[in-house]
Amino acid sequence: GNSVTQMEGPVTLSEEAFLTINCTYTATGYPSLFWYVQYPGEGLQLLLKATKADDKGSNKGFEATYRKETTSFHLEKGSVQVSDSAVYFCALIGQAGTALIFGKGTTLSVSS
């Protein structure tokens, strides 16, 4: 079945550091890929998405590129801020599916 694997956290960075959170997936066909972010005490918010191979999703300085050949969708940001501290979830919707399938989440902690 479809699944998503994220790097284990927590990830601890200093402000202005470069961020990478790895995400790989297993799915038949061509799933759509998503990154959601969960701030403390809040629900999940869509951060970015990509619906076909080689698409790049971007938002708020975050980027991720849909790599079909490596089945990956790594999240990157060039310079993190304290306000980026949150839990980040990689997710997919399968080609014939509807519901999101989530990775376990990666906690990011940024200190000043």
Place this chain on the structure above:
Amino acid sequence: DAGVIQSPRHEVTEMGQEVTLRCKLISGHNSLFWYRQTMMRGLELLIYFNNNVPIDDSGMPEDRFSAKMPNASFSTLKIQPSEPRDSAVYFCASSLGTGDSNIQYFGAGTRLSVL
């Protein structure tokens, strides 16, 4: 526009009691999803509805769990009787439709503790 609204935000109850979680969809949305988040299993889909009809309930743990959409804008998730292993954060999400191009918008969640 108001987002997805869940109530209560926190619920503490004793084993054996009935628990009802509530969710109000974003106006105009016609798909509704219930997810459960635990440390051990992460985020899992419990059930989803399209146009008030349950489409996939394969994630509902057992008969103690039931979900309804009495109208197009409101849903309930009921646990009866509740057990300590039901302790989790329960999220609902709504979207304009189904399929991979339809973004799901999440509520803030209900944190359930069953003692």
